[in-house]
Amino acid sequence: MTTVAIIGAHGKIGRRLVRLLAQRGDKAIGIVRRADQVDFIAELGGTGVLLDIESATVEELAEALTGADAVVFTAGAGAGSGPLRKRTVDYGGSVLAQAAAPPAGVRRFIQISGMGVDDPVAPDSGDWAAYLGAKSDADRRLRSSGLQWTILRPGTLTDAPSSGQISLAKSTGPGSVSRDDVAELIAACLDAPASAGNQWEVREGSAPVAQAVTEQSRTPGSAS
Template sequence: MRIVIAGGHGQIALRLERLLAARGDEVAGIIRRPEQSGDLLAAGAEPVVCDLESASVEDVARHLAGADAAVFAAGAGPGSGVGRKDTVDRGAAVLFADAAEAAGVRRYVVVSSMGADAEHPGDEVFDAYLRAKGAADDDVRARAGLDWTILRPGMLTNDAGTGLVRLEVDTGRGPVPRDDVAAVIAELVDTPATSGLTLELISGSAPVGVAVKSVAGN
């Protein structure tokens, strides 16, 4: 498979790129800064320099041409303000979905956040982040041209992955290592039977493959 990842230099994306490359997939990661290219190459991914805050749908669609799946894993990141939560976590997500449809890439996995809600109240930056993620999720869910799955992890940690997770429509709050989030995304990309689902993810007791197959059967 050829898989294109938006936000290719993110902590989850780099882990995902290593997993996908190791199993033989062709992986491209969209990045904003050329100096990030070396990290993607080391992970086994092709770096594609494209600023999703300023690119056109046509620009991004060219990078998605021929892909079997697209993963949106971009985010404005820590230290960014309310404005970039909107332009990246919402705006870039909508742009990437538009581009996937334009390029004919149906399989589309979104890395969102537990608690994402377009109507989330509050004036803090994190509140704006949850609203932006929620609005992006709502946009994707309304698209008939995508076979989408939305993944909403709990509190992300850098602990070593265990390969044991809880993946359900409603898991309740909890932490999850980024290693395990990446492993779940890799399985979801390969499991189109999860299309149309918004799933929460925390650490649990089910092996990743079993957890994904379980929700795919519902």
């Protein structure tokens, strides 16, 4: 049994991942910021831990992560949150988790980013520019963290049912992908140690999820 700490467990990808891990017999620790979300995580089959990553210390988060085999960071401030919270959640939350993982004894770290976050953007793009900057900077910090990282950059996210098939590569070109398939991809990466050190884009495609991870983990130059 693998124990996975999920930061952003109440989000649309996070809750799918909690359910998926529970269904396959793994333990999901869901880090959430509101008391009512703790019970929701339990209903999905996980264990909820109340902790606000915008105000928590490294020591507090490390305590919550202790006992986990891996951390999945899928938190985000969300639409309408404004540039400041995108910086404190999407970037600051990731940096906090990266710092808290080693003292908790956790080396494996999977981060959900977004397709195109490194692309140039007009300076007057407001919230969008803040989102891209926060995600890009968080990914850059993770790549230099010394952790066993994997960065997943999905295209446009949908609530369509899982197809079980994706396109996964360093660059896939634009497209959409279901949140169910992203959750399955995270689980497949957790099962594949060789996926560490890779940054991939993902969209809907024709390769079974686990097969795509195996093939890309063996592809020369796939790691960033």
